[in-house]
Amino acid sequence: MYYYLPSKMPLFLYLVFLVLGLHCAPLKSSEGKVTTCHSPQQNATLYKMSSINADFAFNLYRRFIVETPDRNIFFSPVSISAALAMLSLGAYSSTQTQILESLGFNLTDTPTAEIQQGFQHLICSLNFPKKELELQMGNALFIGKQLKPLAKFLDDVKSLFETEVFSIDFSNVSAAQQEINSHVEKQTKGNVVGLIQHLKPSTIMILVNYIHFKAQWANPFDPSKTEEGSSFLVDKTTMVHVPMMHQMEQYYHLVDTELNCTVLQMDYSRNALALFVLPKEGQMEWVEGAMSSKTLKKWNRLLQKGWIDLFVPKFSISASYELGTILLKMGIQDAFADNADFPGFTEDNGLKLSNAAHKSVLHVGEKGTEAVDVPGVRFLDQPEITLLHPIIQFDRSFLLLILEKSTRSILFLGKVVDPTEV
Template sequence: MNRQKLSGVKDNFLQRRYGVRLGRRYVLAAASVVLFGVLGCSQINSDTSAMAQSRLPNSESPVQKKTVNPDTKLVNANNKFGFKLFSELLKNENGEKNVFVSPSSVAIALAMTYNGASGSTQKAMARTLELQGMNLLEINSSYAALKKLLENPDANVQLTIANSLWANQNTSFQSDFLKRNKDFYNAQVTSLNFQDAEAPNIINNWVKDNTQGKITKIVEQIQPDQVLFLINAIYFKGKWSNEFDKSQTATLPFYLASGQQKQHPMMSQDGDYRYQENDQFQAVSLPYGKDGKVSLYIFLPKQNSNLKTFYQSLNAENWENWMAQFRKREGSIRLPKFKTDYDVTLNDALKALGMGEAFSNQANFAGIGKNLAISQVKHKTFVEVNEEGTEAAAATSVAITLTSAAPPTEPFKMIVDRPFFCAIRDNQTGSVLFMGSIMEPQ
């Protein structure tokens, strides 16, 4: 089938699926927001406008069989970027607070931004996002295919990805940039009067709707030189394949890194799990849904070790090796119910990863407009894990403004009563959707 026919099939598919607002509660959400400012004022093309109202896939539609193979280069790039970003954030926190991010959401938002980068700025972003060796068409096509694979992996696990672009009605943008984001990222393009006092509320309401109320505000106010927002939102609803029995939940000690202990609700369960153990850690995969295509992975350092030591070996290469070493084992798991939120500015982390030029006067986003540079990248998240499953949300705001110019066979026992690392992974594609460092469950 040629590309034109494929595009037509995709458009018809999206029109059918995105025609209904979804009202049911989601259990996992991530949102990324990209904000742009450009010089000059002229009317945006009317054919790039879209309804300002949020539209979500109809969860009642039957899950279609996945026939597209994931591009392992893109998945590997996203995971590598995600672990690098996570490592940089850990440096700033000094292991004293919970860290929880959505690397997939940040990567998608920056990939949409990448479509407007040129010259050395584009090269710097490619290095940071681990996209070297992939041309723009390959990157965009891979994201389009990955979206189809990730969405709705199981009857009891719903995952949807939505993108939108909010443009100042008095500003013009490169049509190719808008078209690529519409065609490959299915971005809804909306023309908006940024001088209207209600403009931030319109955008924030979209984010609120698309994170089921967990992220209520991503735009405090719109500055005079800010004229474009790109927003990515990821939603996930998943029940455990085997829910924890609430009657088995008991208040027991959790030991903090300081050596102190706190009494905390701990969930318990016995069964067969994908599990591995070595001198460093115990690790278990807790699947969602009937087929376990998505799992929560828990990595617990051994008693004679700690998370700081574990993080020294946490990278994309080791992660893939670890994923291959999980084996079915009988055992028991004790896991804290936990809830945490996280708020961080990503500027320093992204600069440390090689994107410094994108924040400077030398930034080149000619693919979008003139005289652009990133001014701030904000990331907010929320996560809650309980007996039924997982609830989480994340929002990332990127503001661009004007420039001046052989294991044992006996049953294992895993008691997660001290700081641990966790990640939510799509096992079908290998994409790491969320990852976190839980120092103290709340």
């Protein structure tokens, strides 16, 4: 038997995009979970989506600049895109249109069904087990036990977005918070505790989205060559000291004279790469304004491999965002209003989106995104090199992108203004 809330009582949906790039224990892909994904999917929509998702990522990044000027920025674009696409499953009319158009899709060129299928292929490809790369995107949907979710919606979120669905009693706020937080803590191997703190009894649905990423550099740094206390220029008057990793190695790199920046590609051992973008002094805003999917394609075409003398800080970066205001400014308005149209979720009326939260963390060290000992890695003494190589030194604010190769997805995007800020 289901209890239906009075139509005048506000019913809130919460989106919580929980994003992790932590030093977690390995996640075993698909273990103990029912999944419809058996092999990576490749189709034309997936490749078209990579450009659309990239442009959404940079548009969202520019919103974060306005919200948090002169601060570190870090988030997972692909995670936010997937969660919003999942929200659109239950939305109709202008509510759905606003969500998908804010993501960058032209619904005349790309029908809704094709978009949803594209995200299914994307999530399947990202979650498919890969050697030497731990990458797992997950979703969990907590639905108030008094609601009657539609069978089609439950089938779609499981098949398209590999989402676990749980029934929960939101009227018991403390118990509901504990249940959700316990699930998050378990999925993140204890690295995120107490995520939900201020739950409202009127909440009827919460979506938790997370992405776990851990990989080793193709060319790990020798810890003995890391220079402690190196200078890093935060702004014209502020200097901090950080451990600076050092390596003489061959990397793909370029100098973009049009955007006045240096681009360095650091490959992970498998299926992923990081782009470090160092604008010339005073040119950060120029580079930020020009970033787009076309920029990435240009860099991919122009990058050339060569010896460089490289200096990269060892750092951790994290950020938390309340996305409600930003999503409103990006055009997702009806979802937050009383006229929100979410009939695809349940037989109940009056659902609307209350808020969306996002948290991300990443650690960059000598071995990769995790500063742990790796068996079998040996560092040989380098002979003295008399040839002079270009020096690339990330000793001031720079941009950081982490991409998955097979889907061309931006897993993480950020700006390091102060590498000592945690």
